Amino acid sequence: MVHSMTAFARVERAGVYGTLSWELRSVNHRYLEPHLRLPEAFRDLEGSVREALRQGLSRGKVECTLRFSEENAAPSLQIDEQRAGQLIAAAERLSSMISQPALIDPMTVLSWPGVLVSQNADPQALNAEAKALFTAALDELKAGRNREGVELARLIEERLQAIRVEVAALRELIPGMLAAQRQKILDRFAELSLEADPQRLEQELVMLAQKSDVAEELDRLSTHVGEVSRVLKTGGAAGRRLDFLMQELNREANTLGSKAFDPRSTQAAVNLKVLIEQMREQVQNIE
Structure with a gap:
């Protein structure tokens, strides 16, 4: 399962000395970047909070805010x-x-x-309670990232399937498109009443067919699509790997577009680039 980097969590607990509340906000970032806002009396928690984030998350900009109110404290x-x-x-x-x-x-x-x-509040007891509450908040944040990760994987899989359909359709069209291109050139020669060396003409037509052949690009697109699907199923911190695969998919789609010699292959290349860009936008939010 892949995990999103976008989530929100809030937990609150009322105790003898007052009310503690944590708010955690997480957005996408290349690395793990925690930002802590703690009341002065809870500064000792900073080290343990950062370590908990490091152990629980791999990437994302995470804002952690702790609030403490004594208004509802039980009289002691x-x-x-x-x-x-x-x-x-x-x-x-x-x-x-x-x-x-x-x-x-x-x-x-x-x-x-x-x-x-x-009776004054016990600082050690308050810190222990705030630390335990942070653990609960972090668990809630991770659960939210997991839920959104499932949805992101579903959206990407839909695009992967659309790419498979596009590649399969284009693969079926290629032989007919190459034959049509060959006939078009021969018809042009006949129309202009040009005489050409049949052997030389055949060599040129073969070279043109080789330049127009996109079977290799279609194969690589299929391979990359399979790898993206595998990474999504494997899960973990997969965001960087998926981002690399999006670049490779886009590279093949660009090459396909540069070799296009038929409106149908041009349209297929455009469709593929749109689908890849949609996936890339979703991948930016994956941990």
Whole structure:
């Protein structure tokens, strides 16, 4: 299976300390080029994120953005027992001086400044959670690249089949086209009442037929089409190999066009170049 270089993934997770979210965007590129946007508190993750990308992807420009929000963080409070004890002791001493003191209200004690203390987020725990979440985001991105890769392979296979049909049709037409070209030349000589050495004329006609023969180009086109299909089925990081094969297919189509001596062969060469260009555009997105 081949993989696309274009995909998007977003994962979010709410925890005790707040909400973490990763956004990963991937587009085509000659090499693997990661771009990381991390909050300052998560800079320690950069090395492990880059290594995970290197292990999981071969090519593509990948933008990775991490966001962290504490707005929805679950309250995590601790009681400063020493301070609360001091406050209660002072209240009890004051109560002993009053004839009918009121009971000490715990909520009043808790509302006193410094009795309730907020628990700060643990940086190591946050980094570990962000790293685990990145793994999930990367898996989602790879799944998206795989799905699009399947679609790209299908589109390319459709063009390959169209090329097979075009090549087969032209192969059948070539003998008749060569015979028609030969007869056209003989008719022209007869029309002009020119006398020619039959042996010399036959040699020239053979040479002209050889120059016009595109059997070799059609064979190479068929070979390259078979190789493209094989690479698509083999999968992996096949983008560069497929790009090379597109160049070779285009080279053969150009040669076919330069040898064209009949409107039908000219049209076939144009059709082939259109199909190859359509495949080349799709191949640019394959990893």
